[in-house]
Each structure stands twice: as structure tokens, then as C-alpha cells.
Amino acid sequence: MTLFSSLFHLSVGILSEGLKALWSPHTGIVDWGKVNHSYSEDFKYRGGDVCLQFEVCGFHTVPESQRFTTSSQKEFPVRVTSEKQTIRCRYVVTCGGLYSDKLAELSGCSSEPKIVPFRGEYLLLKPEKSSLVRGNIYPVPDPRFPFLGVHFTPRIDGSVWLGPNAVLAFKREGYKPTDISLSDLCESLKYRGFQKLAIQHLGYGLKEIYRSINLRAQVKELQKFVPSLTIADVTRGPTGVRAQALDKNGNLVDDFVFDSGSGNLGERILHIRNAPSPGATSSLAIARMVADKVEQTFSL
Ligand SMILES: *[C@@H]1O[C@H](CO)[C@@H](O)[C@H](O)[C@H]1NC(C)=O
Numbered sequence: 001m002t003l004f005s006s007l008f009h010l011s012v013g014i015l016s017e018g019l020k021a022l023w024s025p026h027t028g029i030v031d032w033g034k035v036n037h038s039y040s041e042d043f044k045y046r047g048g049d050v051c052l053q054f055e056v057c058g059f060h061t062v063p064e065s066q067r068f069t070t071s072s073q074k075e076f077p078v079r080v081t082s083e084k085q086t087i088r089c090r091y092v093v094t095c096g097g098l099y100s101d102k103l104a105e106l107s108g109c110s111s112e113p114k115i116v117p118f119r120g121e122y123l124l125l126k127p128e129k130s131s132l133v134r135g136n137i138y139p140v141p142d143p144r145f146p147f148l149g150v151h152f153t154p155r156i157d158g159s160v161w162l163g164p165n166a167v168l169a170f171k172r173e174g175y176k177p178t179d180i181s182l183s184d185l186c187e188s189l190k191y192r193g194f195q196k197l198a199i200q201h202l203g204y205g206l207k208e209i210y211r212s213i214n215l216r217a218q219v220k221e222l223q224k225f226v227p228s229l230t231i232a233d234v235t236r237g238p239t240g241v242r243a244q245a246l247d248k249n250g251n252l253v254d255d256f257v258f259d260s261g262s263g264n265l266g267e268r269i270l271h272i273r274n275a276p277s278p279g280a281t282s283s284l285a286i287a288r289m290v291a292d293k294v295e296q297t298f299s300l
Helices: 003-017 032-045 071-075 097-106 127-132 182-190 192-200 202-213 215-223 283-297
Strands: 058-061 078-081 086-089 092-094 114-125 151-154 160-163 234-246 257-259 269-274
Touching (some): 097 114, 114 127, 182 192
Antiparallel strands (some): 114 160, 114 234
């Protein structure tokens, strides 16, 4: 079946079923680690360098008054500094996930939208039960709730991940409930946008916390999709942290947010403050969009 005809079948399915579920026969499972690795190999092959463990602490540019005293300043006017190192750049594009708001602030941009970290915990299906789930199972999103809800994801290694939920993380990199940073936590709690979200979705939020503690409650949620699933079929699994951009009115930002601030740095820096899911699946399309944005912002 060609992609086109299966899309046709898919849309007929949607129309006749009144949007209960989607069946997407061409959705495959790939090894994202390998894809990621080959992206970085491509980048290096074309002359790029990948520096890991480089915690950015500032962006600087040569002041207007003493602009371009040397040719290297003229060519690479932006300095990106960490505690120990400096990299000189012609242009800078940032995409800092959990720290994307902090990076934007470092170059004088607004602190909003702010990143509020939400932990997403998964359960794992026990290997002997993996035949219960043969493809991705997704709920149809309920627009009344801020997050998509649990889904079933078979992975390249044969394991099946169930989840994630969404509970406030007490730290930007708060992968465990016991990871707490008072300053990160206060920042979230003091943020008007978070307060509005919390008030609006208090019931949902409390249920999520309850389900996070009580495995049985989480399994009950999953049984809506796979009724034969029991608590004996699952174990606790890995967790991730969503870099959730929230505006000051408490809305979850679900589109891309670009920012470049003002002043000299503004002509040289492009911040990607929010890159919504699915990032990996759409990475090539996102790259094309970012490249267009770079051309436009820097008049290249
Ligand atoms: C992607 O590759 C980079 C190094 O090139 C690594 O730091 C990062 O953890 C990788 N991410 C994933 C999800 O594999």
C-alpha cells in the first residue's frame, strides 16, 4: 500500500469512526540514539565541533564604540563564555531545553515564557507481557487537560514504556521526586503563569500526583486502553523532565517560540525558547524551519 492510499484509508477511518483512535500503519520505531549520533557525525564531517559539558554563563559582544578593532572581532563579534572557556562566534543559535529561558535572559531577553519543569514517569511492561502491545497506542488528546495523557510505546530494544504522567518537578533536572532545588522550586511556585495553571487544573494535578505515588491508580488509567493489563504486568520505569514553556497567563505554550532580544546581541543571537513535541520525529523539518529563521533574523 502506498503512503498516499494508506493516508486516504486513515482519513476515511477518522470520518467514519468519529475520531476515537488513529491507526497509522507507517509509523515505525527507530533507534533515536543512532539517529542522534549520525546527525553529530554529519555536523563534524562538515567542519562543526561538538563541545559537551559547556555550561554557558554569558554572551558578550564588542561594544559599538570600539567595534571591530581587529579583523577577528569583525568576523566573530560574539563571545560565548563558560566558567573556563570562551568561544568566539559569528552568530549564535540556542536551544537549551530546560534552560532555554535562562539562556534567553542571559542576552537580555524577557524571562517569559518561563520554563516550568514537569517530571514524566513511565512504567515498564514486563517482557513476558510485551505481546499485549504491538504498536504505539495513543489517546485522542482531551483539550480540557494540559497534557496528552498516558500512551503505550514499544521501543527499539523490545521494551514497552507506559506513560508518561506529568507532575511538577522540584528541580529543573529533577528526575527523581527527591531531587529538590529550592531556588528552582520557588521560581516555579512564584511564577504567576504557574499559579494560574495550578488553580485552573487543581483536580487534574492532584490526581496526577496520586497516580504517581499509587501504582494501582496509574494502571487503572492504562486499562482504559488495554483492559487485560494488571498491576502484576508492570514495573516502575525511567523518567524524563519536560521543559514546559508557560506564559504568564498560565497557558502551556504549544508552538515554537523564537526570541533574539534587543541591542547589539539581538542582531547576532537567535534563541529557540520552546520546541514542542515531537522533537525527534520532526527534527529534519524543525531544522529546515530554524535555518529559514536564521537567514531571516541575521539577513543572510
Ligand atoms: C545526542 O548526542 C549528544 C552528543 O553528540 C549527547 O550528548 C546526547 O546525550 C545525545 N542524546 C540522545 C538522546 O541520545
